[in-house]
Amino acid sequence: EAQVTQNPRYLITVTGKKLTVTCSQNMNHEYMSWYRQDPGLGLRQIYYSMNVEVTDKGDVPEGYKVSRKEKRNFPLILESPSPNQTSLYFCASSLRMTGIPYQPQHFGDGTRLSIL
Amino acid sequence: DAKTTQPPSMDCAEGRAANLPCNHSTISGNEYVYWYRQIHSQGPQYIIHGLKNNETNEMASLIITEDRKSSTLILPHATLRDTAVYYCIVRALGGTASKLTFGTGTRLQVTL
Numbered sequence: 644e645a646q647v648t649q650n651p652r653y654l655i656t657v658t659g660k661k662l663t664v665t666c667s668q669n670m671n672h673e674y675m676s677w678y679r680q681d682p683g684l685g686l687r688q689i690y691y692s693m694n695v696e697v698t699d700k701g702d703v704p705e706g707y708k709v710s711r712k713e714k715r716n717f718p719l720i721l722e723s724p725s726p727n728q729t730s731l732y733f734c735a736s737s738l739r740m741t742g743i744p745y746q747p748q749h750f751g752d753g754t755r756l757s758i759l
Numbered sequence: 760d761a762k763t764t765q766p767p768s769m770d771c772a773e774g775r776a777a778n779l780p781c782n783h784s785t786i787s788g789n790e791y792v793y794w795y796r797q798i799h800s801q802g803p804q805y806i807i808h809g810l811k812n813n814e815t816n817e818m819a820s821l822i823i824t825e826d827r828k829s830s831t832l833i834l835p836h837a838t839l840r841d842t843a844v845y846y847c848i849v850r851a852l853g854g855t856a857s858k859l860t861f862g863t864g865t866r867l868q869v870t871l
Contacts, residue, residue, distance in 0.1 A: 748859060
């Protein structure tokens with residue numbers, strides 16, 4: 644089954660303790676992205692990757708790192724989490740983001756992070 | 760990307776058509792209209808997109824006005840499973856556009 648898998652689905656942790664949220668897709672998609680969703684603010688893009696070894700900042704990259712060493716994986720790293728990073732996080736992938744025809748984004752089921 | 764305006768909430772009886780409006784009066788000629796929905800904090804799901812012609816797929820129909828300043832997403836026979844937040848997004852296809860900008864959407868409640 645074609646899917647985007649995020650782990651963990653839920654995590655409660657403390658300020659300053661490094662954590663990684665994994666994202667994996669099995670559709671051979673070139674494009675992957677991370678979003679965070681907060682009440683009243685909609686989904687905001689954190690980082691994206693157009694292909695292997697190509698990553699770039701989105702709208703809210705501060706406090707986050709990513710890497711894209713393999714096509715299928717795009718982990719989100721919080722080196723020193725803080726309470727303002729408490730949020731619902733989504734990973735998404737798309738076959739590509741340029742050109743025609745439009746390739747819709749496929750989203751994972753989300754990771755709810757609570758930073759105390 | 761052009762700004763979109765959607766009503767914050769709508770109700771629809773099960774089995775009836777749900778018509779969700781979206782205003783995008785500043786849309787430019789190369790911008791498409793996309794619709795996604797999000798069911799109760801799950802990941803958003805793509806529904807449909809269009810440029811200027813009406814579009815239909817297995818999930819919904821998209822009606823875009825001739826001047827392209829507004830559009831309507833139609834779910835022809837809404838079910839309880841269609842209860843979700845629906846997002847109308849306007850953006851150009853291709854180029855360096857690399858993200859979807861989700862607004863606050865319309866919360867559709869389908870009732871018995």
